[in-house]
Amino acid sequence: MRLAGRISLFFAAASLLLTGSARAATVVKIGAALSLTGPAAAYGAQQKAGILAAVDEINKSGRLKGVKLEAIIEDDASTKEQGIAVFQRFINKDKVSAIIGPTLSNTATAADPLAQGAKVPVVAISNTLPKGITDIGPYIWRVSLTEAQVIPSALKAAQAKFGFKRAAVLYGNDDAFTQGGYGVMKSALEAMGTTTVGTQTFAKPDKDYTAQLTALLAAKPEILVVSALVENASGIVTQARQLGWQGPIFGGNGFNSPKLMSNAGPAAEGVYVGTAWNKPSTDAANLAFQKAMADRKHDPDQFCAQAYTGVLAIAEAIKLSGGKGGREDIRAGFLKVKGLPTPLGTFAFNKDRDGEHSAALQVVKDGKFQIVK
Amino acid sequence: MEQLTDIYLTYQSTIGYIGINALLALSIYVSLSCGQLALGSAGFAAIGAYASALATMKADLPFPVALLVAALLPALVAVPLGLPVLRLKGVFLAIATIGFGEVVRLGLVNWDYVNGAQGIVAIPQKASIWMIYLAVAVTLFLLWRVRGSKWGFALEAIREDEPAARTMGIPSTQYKLAMLVLGAALAGLAGGLEAHFTFMVAPNGFGFSRVVDMLVFAVVGGAQVFWGAVAGAAFLTVLPEALRELAPLVGIEPGPLRLLVNGLVLLLVILFLPAGLVSLPRRLRERRAARKAARAPAGGAGAAA
Amino acid sequence: MGQQVINGLFLGSIYALFALGYTLVFGVLDILNLAHAAVFMVATFVAVALVGHGLDILLALPLAVLFAGLLGLVLERVAFRPLRARTDSNIAGLISSLAAATIIEAVALEIWGPNITRFPFGTMPEGPASQFQLLGGTVSRLQLTIIAVAVLLFLVLTWLVKGTRLGREVRAVAESPRSARVLGVNVDRAIAAAFFISSALGGAAGVLYGLAFNSISPDMGHGVELKGLAVIVLGGMGSMPGAVLAGFALGLTEVFVVANLGGSWRDVISFAGLFLFLVLRPRGLMGAAATREA
Numbered sequence: 001m002r003l004a005g006r007i008s009l010f011f012a013a014a015s016l017l018l019t020g021s022a023r024a025a026t027v028v029k030i031g032a033a034l035s036l037t038g039p040a041a042a043y044g045a046q047q048k049a050g051i052l053a054a055v056d057e058i059n060k061s062g063r064l065k066g067v068k069l070e071a072i073i074e075d076d077a078s079t080k081e082q083g084i085a086v087f088q089r090f091i092n093k094d095k096v097s098a099i100i101g102p103t104l105s106n107t108a109t110a111a112d113p114l115a116q117g118a119k120v121p122v123v124a125i126s127n128t129l130p131k132g133i134t135d136i137g138p139y140i141w142r143v144s145l146t147e148a149q150v151i152p153s154a155l156k157a158a159q160a161k162f163g164f165k166r167a168a169v170l171y172g173n174d175d176a177f178t179q180g181g182y183g184v185m186k187s188a189l190e191a192m193g194t195t196t197v198g199t200q201t202f203a204k205p206d207k208d209y210t211a212q213l214t215a216l217l218a219a220k221p222e223i224l225v226v227s228a229l230v231e232n233a234s235g236i237v238t239q240a241r242q243l244g245w246q247g248p249i250f251g252g253n254g255f256n257s258p259k260l261m262s263n264a265g266p267a268a269e270g271v272y273v274g275t276a277w278n279k280p281s282t283d284a285a286n287l288a289f290q291k292a293m294a295d296r297k298h299d300p301d302q303f304c305a306q307a308y309t310g311v312l313a314i315a316e317a318i319k320l321s322g323g324k325g326g327r328e329d330i331r332a333g334f335l336k337v338k339g340l341p342t343p344l345g346t347f348a349f350n351k352d353r354d355g356e357h358s359a360a361l362q363v364v365k366d367g368k369f370q371i372v373k
Numbered sequence: 374m375e376q377l378t379d380i381y382l383t384y385q386s387t388i389g390y391i392g393i394n395a396l397l398a399l400s401i402y403v404s405l406s407c408g409q410l411a412l413g414s415a416g417f418a419a420i421g422a423y424a425s426a427l428a429t430m431k432a433d434l435p436f437p438v439a440l441l442v443a444a445l446l447p448a449l450v451a452v453p454l455g456l457p458v459l460r461l462k463g464v465f466l467a468i469a470t471i472g473f474g475e476v477v478r479l480g481l482v483n484w485d486y487v488n489g490a491q492g493i494v495a496i497p498q499k500a501s502i503w504m505i506y507l508a509v510a511v512t513l514f515l516l517w518r519v520r521g522s523k524w525g526f527a528l529e530a531i532r533e534d535e536p537a538a539r540t541m542g543i544p545s546t547q548y549k550l551a552m553l554v555l556g557a558a559l560a561g562l563a564g565g566l567e568a569h570f571t572f573m574v575a576p577n578g579f580g581f582s583r584v585v586d587m588l589v590f591a592v593v594g595g596a597q598v599f600w601g602a603v604a605g606a607a608f609l610t611v612l613p614e615a616l617r618e619l620a621p622l623v624g625i626e627p628g629p630l631r632l633l634v635n636g637l638v639l640l641l642v643i644l645f646l647p648a649g650l651v652s653l654p655r656r657l658r659e660r661r662a663a664r665k666a667a668r669a670p671a672g673g674a675g676a677a678a
Numbered sequence: 679m680g681q682q683v684i685n686g687l688f689l690g691s692i693y694a695l696f697a698l699g700y701t702l703v704f705g706v707l708d709i710l711n712l713a714h715a716a717v718f719m720v721a722t723f724v725a726v727a728l729v730g731h732g733l734d735i736l737l738a739l740p741l742a743v744l745f746a747g748l749l750g751l752v753l754e755r756v757a758f759r760p761l762r763a764r765t766d767s768n769i770a771g772l773i774s775s776l777a778a779a780t781i782i783e784a785v786a787l788e789i790w791g792p793n794i795t796r797f798p799f800g801t802m803p804e805g806p807a808s809q810f811q812l813l814g815g816t817v818s819r820l821q822l823t824i825i826a827v828a829v830l831l832f833l834v835l836t837w838l839v840k841g842t843r844l845g846r847e848v849r850a851v852a853e854s855p856r857s858a859r860v861l862g863v864n865v866d867r868a869i870a871a872a873f874f875i876s877s878a879l880g881g882a883a884g885v886l887y888g889l890a891f892n893s894i895s896p897d898m899g900h901g902v903e904l905k906g907l908a909v910i911v912l913g914g915m916g917s918m919p920g921a922v923l924a925g926f927a928l929g930l931t932e933v934f935v936v937a938n939l940g941g942s943w944r945d946v947i948s949f950a951g952l953f954l955f956l957v958l959r960p961r962g963l964m965g966a967a968a969t970r971e972a
Contacts (some may be wrong), residue, residue: 037628039897041792074617075627080578082613084386084571092382109494109573132494173942174482176491176575201941205901207891208692210685211936214815231794235893242809243681244816263796263892265804410769457957463768464710465956468907472953475904479946581904585776592773629788636780643774644760 025068028097028325030055030314031090032071032307033111035103038078039204042230042259043126044103048073049298050307051100057292058315067323069315076102076111083107084114091118098123098330100310105129106176112136121331125310126303128253129180134353141334143309143347143355145276147181147253150359152188154274157361157372158223158250159192166197168221170212170236172228173201181227181252189225197221202232209236213243227252234263241267248272256302261367268364272372277302277344278360280371289343309342313349316340384614385502389570391610392505396563398590398602399512400556405596407545407552408532410463412584413454413470414560416477417447419579421561422568423481426493429569436499436569443565444558451557455550474584481576492575493568500569508562509603516599528552589635593642595649604651609635681815682933688821690929691828692887696902697909697921698835699879705916706852706872709771713753714880714906715899716782721746721881722888722898723790726797735801739885746881747874753778754873759866779899786896796892824886831879832922838875839918848872852916908952914962924963 032051035044055071058064072094076083083102090096091114098121102108105127115122116137124142127133128150134140158164167189172178189196197219200212213236216224226236226249233255240249248270251260255273264271278286289308293300300308317333318325340347345357361372381388397414404411421443428439458469482489519525530538531545539545568574586609594605613631620627646652696718703711721742728738757774761767802808802820809818839845847868850858859865887902888894909928913920928948935944955962 037626037631037787037792041628042794077613077628077631080571080573080575081386081390085384085390085614088386089383092379106492106573106575106577109492110571113495113498113572129491132491136495174479174490174576176577179490199940200936203945205897207887207893207898207901208685208689210688211682211933212941214681214685215937231893231895234794234796235891238892242816242818259793263794265799408766410772461956461960463708464772465911465960467710467772468911469953469956471904471907472949472956475949476946476953479949483942483946588773589776625788628792629784632780632784632787636777636784640757640774640777640781643770643777644757647764647770 025066026323026325027068027070028318029070029072029094030311031086031094031096031099032073033076033083033086033090033099033101033103033107034073035078035107036073036075039231040078040103042257043303044075044078046301046304047101047103047125047307049293049296050300050304051311053289053292053296053298054308054311054315057288058311064315064318065323067318067325069311071311072096076104076107078104078107080107080110083111087111087114091115091120096120097325097327098314100125100307100314102127104177105133105180108133109136112140115139119331120327121334123310123313125306128177130184138353139331141313141349141353141355143313143342143344144306145355145357145359147184149354149356150274150276151181151184151252152191153359154272154361155185155188155225155250156192158248158272159194161372162223162248164222164248165194166220166222167194167225168198168200168216168219168223169196169225170200170202170209170216170228171226172204172232174203175229178227178229178252178254181254185225185227185252202228202236204229204232206232207235209239210243213240213245217243217245221247223247224249226250227254229254230257230259233257234260234268237264237271238267250274253302258299258301261364265367268367271364273362273364273369275302275360275362275369276357277305278358278371279362279369281345283341283343283345285341286343286345305343309344309347309355312340312342313337313347313355386571387610387614389500389502389505391607392502392509393563393567393570394587394590394606394610395509395603396505396512396559396566397587398594398606399509399516399599400560400563401584401587401591402596402599402602403516403552403556403559404549405591406532406599407528407549408535409459409549409552410467410588411458411470411553411556412467412588413451413473413553414556414587415579415581415584416470416474417451417557417560418564418567418583419474419477419481419574419576420447420450421564422574422579423487423493423564424561425565426496426568426574427487429497429499430493439569440562440565443568444562447557447561447564448554451554452550455553459546459549459553471581471584474579475581478576478579481579490576492573492577494573496568496572496574498569498572500566505566505570508566512559513599513603520599524548589639593639593650595646595651597648598651601649601651605649608650609638612638680813682937683813683930684815684817684821686930686933687825687926688817688890688929689933690926691825692883692890692925693902693905693909693928694922694925695824695828695831695883695886696880696906697913697925698832698918699876699883700906701910701913701916701918701921702835702872702876702879704910705918706848706869707758707771708768709758710768710775710907711753711758711876712772712775712903713757713778713782714775714876715903716779716786717746717749717753717877717880718884718887718902719894719896719899720749720782720786720884722884722894723786723896725885725888726795726894729797729801735797735889739882742885743878743881746884747878749782750873750875750877750880751870753877754870758873759869783896783899790896792896794893794895796894797889802889820890824890827882827886828922828925831882832918835875835879835918844868844871905948908948910962911952912955912962914964917962917964920962920964927963 055069074086108127130146130148171182198216251273317330320333320336321329338348347357362369400414424446425439425443428434590605591602595601725738725742757778761770847863851868909924913924
C-alpha cells in the first residue's frame with residue numbers, strides 16, 4: 001500500500017446515505033505536483049494547504065452530487081527532472097483526471113507537454129510567465145493571472161497616485177519568474193511614457209544588494225521597481241531603506257507574501273504590490289475561503305488562494321459536465337466555466353485558457369497588506 | 374500487459390534519466406581514470422544542450438546531426454581549456470573547471486537570444502529511450518576496449534604516479550587532454566539528449582549542484598572501473614523515486630530525507646567502500662570467506678574433542 | 679562613490695571572514711572543506727535559536743561560535759581523519775566534505791524548514807538611529823562592527839598561528855606531516871586544532887552575516903561557497919593575509935563592476951577572474967610558489 005504524500009479525504013459513510021444515492025460516490029482523482037522542497041518550497045507549502053482545504057470543503061458541501069474529489073500531492077523538489085517524473089506517475093500510475101501545478105514555470109515548460117500529449121487537463125496555479133505555458137496546447141489551463149495581466153494595471157494605478165516620471169528597475173536575472181516579471185515591467189513602463197533611469201540585476205543566492213541600490217538611487221528615480229522572489233525581496237527593501245530611500249517601492253508577484261513584513265519589518269511600509277488576490281474583499285467566496293483557512297489555523301497568501309481557486313475551477317468543470325469527472329469531461333467543463341465565485345473574485349477562462357478576474361494594487365501599511373483604492 | 378505498459382510509462386522519465394545521468398557520470402569518470410578531478414561537465418553539458426536545441430529549432434538540422442554538434446562543440450571548447458588548466462593538479466584543477474562551468478552558466482543567463490533564465494522551451498521531443506541507451510552502450514563498449522589496451526595501461530600509470538609515468542616516456546599531458554575532451558563530448562551528448570527528452574533547457578539546470586551530482590554518481594558507483602559510474606547513476610536516480618514511498622514511513626519530509634540519504638550514502642561509500650558500490654559484492658564475498666576461514670579451525674578442534 | 683567604497687569594504691569583510699577559516703584548513707591539509715559553508719549556516723541558526731530563547735546576542739554569538747568549532751572537531755574525526763592515509767586524500771576529502779555538507783543541510787532543513795527567517799527585531803539596533811554619515815555615504819554601526827571583527831579575527835588568528843606553540847605545530851604539519859611527527863609534534867592534535875579554529879571562524883562569519891542581512895535559510899551558504907573559493911585562490915593557497923586581502927579586493931571589485939558595468943557582469947567577472955588567476959598566476963596574490971602545478 002502506497003502512503004507517500006497521498007491524502008484521501010472521504011465522506012463519512014452516513015453522509016453518503018443522506019444524499020439518497022444508492023451507489024457509492026465516484027472518486028475523481030486530482031494530482032498536484034508542488035515544490036515542497038528546494039528553492040520554491042515556501043510557495044509549495046501555501047499551495048498544498050489551499051488545495052487540501054478546497055477538496056475538503058467541496059466534499060463536505062455536497063456540491064458535487066455523487067462525486068468525491070481526492071487530492072494526491074507529490075513533491076517535485078523544485079526541479080524539472082522530478083517534476084516530469086511526478087507528472088508521469090499521475091498520468092500513468094494514479095490515472096488522475098486532472099493535474100494541478102507545477103509550482104515553477106521552468107518545470108511547467110518541461111512537464112506540461114507530457115500531460116498535453118496524454119490529454120490530461122492541467123491547471124496552472126502559480127505559473128505567471130505570459131508566454132510558453134497555456135500555449136503548450138488545449139489541455140493546459142491556468143487560474144493564476146500572468147504578470148502581463150497584473151503588473152501594467154497596478155503600475156498605472158501607482159502612477160495615478162504618485163505621478164512618477166522616472167523609474168529605477170532591479171530584478172533577479174537568473175530566475176525564470178523574476179526575469180519574466182522584469183520583461184513585463186519594462187514594457188509597461190515604456191508604454192506609460194516613464195523614463196527608466198537605471199536597470200540592475202542580482203542573483204538568487206545574493207544577500208547584499210547595496211551596490212546595485214546605490215547605483216540606482218544615484219540616478220534619482222521617483223519609484224523603485226523590483227522583480228524578486230520573496231527570499232530576496234525583504235533584503236532589498238530593508239537595504240534600500242538603510243540607504244535612505246524614502247520613496248515608493250513597487251514589487252512584482254514575489255512580494256505577495258506575509259514573509260515580506262515578517263522579515264523586513266518597518267522597512268516594508270510603503271511597498272506597493274500588484275496582486276491577484278484582494279485579501280480584504282468581502283465577497284462571500286473570499287470570506288468562505290478565509291474561514292476555511294482559519295479553521296485549519298493557516299495564514300493564507302495569494303498562492304494559497306490561487307491553489308484553492310484551481311480546485312474550485314475543476315469542481316465547477318465537473319459540475320458543468322453533468323457530474324462526470326473524466327479527463328475529457330473536465331476539459332469540456334473548463335470551456336463553460338463563467339462567472340464562478342472564487343476567493344480571487346468572479347472567475348472565467350478566456351479563449352487562451354488563461355484565467356480572467358480582477359487584479360488590485362495593495363500597499364504595506366501598519367505591517368499589513370491593504371488595498372489601494 | 375496493459376499494467377506492464379503503465380509501469381513503463383510511469384517510470385519512463387526515470388529510465389531515461391538513468392541513461393542521461395550515466396553519460397554525465399562517465400564524463401567525470403574518464404578524467405578520474407587518469408587521476409584528474411575535472412568538474413567542467415555541467416558547462417559542457419550546457420553547451421551541448423543549447424547547441425543541439427538551436428540546431429534542431431533554428432537551423433532545422435536532423436536530430437542525429439544536432440547530436441553530433443552537441444558532442445563536438447564542447448569537445449572543441451575543451452582543447453583550449455584543457456591546455457592551460459591541466460597543468461594544475463588536484464583540487465586546483467577542480468576549482469578552475471568549476472569556474473569555467475559557472476562562466477558558461479552565467480553567459481547563458483545573460484544571453485537574450487536564448488531567453489536568459491527562462492531557457493529554450495518547446496523543444497521537440499526527439500530523443501527516445503533507446504537512443505539514450507545506445508549512446509551509453511557505445512560509450513561503455515569504447516571504454517571496455519580501452520581497458521587492457523596500451524591506452525588503458527598508460528592512463529592507469531598516470532593515475533598511480535604521473536612523474537614516474539612520464540619518465541617511462543608516456544606523454545601524460547596528451548592523455549589527460551584526450552580524456553578531458555572525451556569527457557566534454559560525453560557531457561555535451563548527454564546535454565543534447567536531455568534537451569530533446571524534456572522539452573526545455575534552462576541555465577539553472579547546469580549549475581554547480583549539477584556537477585556535484587555527476588561527481589557523486591561516479592564516486593558512489595565506483596571510480597576504478599568504467600561501469601561504476603553507470604551503477605552509481607542508476608542507483609542515485611532511482612533513489613528519490615524509492616524515497617517517495619519511504620518518506621511517510623520514517624516520518625521525515627521527502628526533501629530533507631532525500632538529502633540526508635544522499636549524504637549518508639556518499640559518506641559511507643567514501644569511508645568504507647573506496648572502490649564504490651560495485652565493489653560491494655566482492656567485499657562481502659571476501660568477508661564471508663574470511664569468516665569461514667576463521668570458523669574452520671574452531672570446528673575442527675570441536676570435532677577432535 | 680563614497681557609498682560604493684563602504685559597500686565594497688563591507689562585502690569584502692564578509693568574504694574575508696568566510697575565507698579565513700576556509701583557507702586555514704586548505705593550507706594545513708590541502709583539502710577543500712566544502713562543509714565550511716554548511717557550518718557557517720548551521721551556526722547562524724543556532725544563534726537565532728539562542729536569541730529566540732531570550733539570550734543576549736553578546737552571549738549567543740560566542741556560544742554559536744563554540745558550537746561551530748565543536749562541529750568542526752566532529753567533522754574532522756568522522757569525515758577527514760579516516761581518509762588521511764589514502765593517496766588520493768585530497769579528492770576523497772573533498773567528496774567526504776561534500777557528504778558532510780549535504781547531511782548538515784538536510785538536518786537544518788528538517789529542523790528549521792526552507793523559509794527564510796531572521797534574528798528577532800531588536801537583536802541589534804536597526805533603522806536610521808543606528809546609522810551615521812561617513813565618506814559621503816551611510817554606514818550602520820553593525821557594518822562597522824563587522825569590518826572591525828573581521829580585522830580583529832585576522833590579527834588574533836595571525837598571532838595564534840605565528841606566536842603560539844600550537845600555531846607552530848599546525849604550521850609544521852602544513853609543511854610536512856611526516857617531518858612534523860619526527861620532530862615530536864602531535865599531528866592529530868594539531869590538525870584537530872586547525873579544524874576547530876577554522877570552523878569557529880566559519881561560524882562567526884555566519885552569525886555576523888545573518889545579523890547583517892537577516893536572510894537566514896538552510897541554503898544561505900551557497901551564496902558564499904563559490905565566492906569563498908575565488909577568494910582563497912586569489913589570496914594564495916593557505917595564506918591568511920592573502921585571504922583577507924583577496925576578500926576585500928573581491929568585495930571592492932564586485933561593487934565597482936556593478937556600479938560601472940551592471941549587476942549581470944558581476945559574477946561573470948568573479949569567476950572568469952578566478953579561472954584566469956589559476957591559469958596565469960597559480961600561486962595567487964600571496965601564496966607559496968609552484969605548489970599547485972603538477
